[in-house]
Amino acid sequence: MANGVRIPAAYVSTGWGTPTVCVRHGLPAAGHKPARFISRVPGWAYPLVLAGGVVFLIVVRAVQKEVRAARWPFCPRCSRDRMSRMVIGIVLAVAGVAGIPIALSASDGSVADGTAGPGVSLLLLIVLIMVGYIVAVRATWSSVAGGITISKGQEVDFPRAHEAFVAEAVAARESAARYYAAQQQAYADVPPQAYAGVPPQAYAGLPPQA
Secondary structure: OOEEEEEHHHHHHOOOOOOEOOOOOOOOOOEEEEEEOOOOOHHHHHHHHOOOHHHHHHHHHHHHOOEEEEEEEEEEHHHHHHHHHHHHHHHHHHHHHHHHHHHHHOOOOHEEEEEEOOOOHHHHHHHHHHHHHHHOOEEEEEEEEOOOOEEEEEEEEEEEHHHHHHHHHHHHHHHHHHHHHHHHHHHHHHOOOHHHHOHHHHHOOOOOOO
């Protein structure tokens, strides 16, 4: 069962409270890989494609937020999913490339007869190549996890997270909240003069990693 959960970017980037199961399947992690979670491309940016691909990429790169995780959990099924996506993308791209000479040779007779040339066929093959390329390039660990940076880079949303992953993520956040509340209470119970010369940073932050 898939659920949604949002994890603070600080937890993701530092590795604090990272669940021991993978996002998609809720299975124990068989390994950890670097992951990069980025925000969605804003809708207003797409018309910039008309001004040129370079302009579009520059603007998107400037406005997108990203959160990097040095060690993100993945299970064996995650590895198979990633490999399947990569294989599908490569097969589509290769099929498109292989179809170009076939389309050209098949169109020779049509051109000689004065009928339509290979325009439509070539266009479809080019689209097939592009789709295959996109699928293969997106076969990353980050896409398998499915995280999206939101809230101006302050959180990472996992809209299709497994309930086991959600449970661990929520437990970590609640643990941090209790720890912070205990710190605040302890600070309030001690006379101010006891903290003379001690930097405030000493009383803030996340609880020690279990």
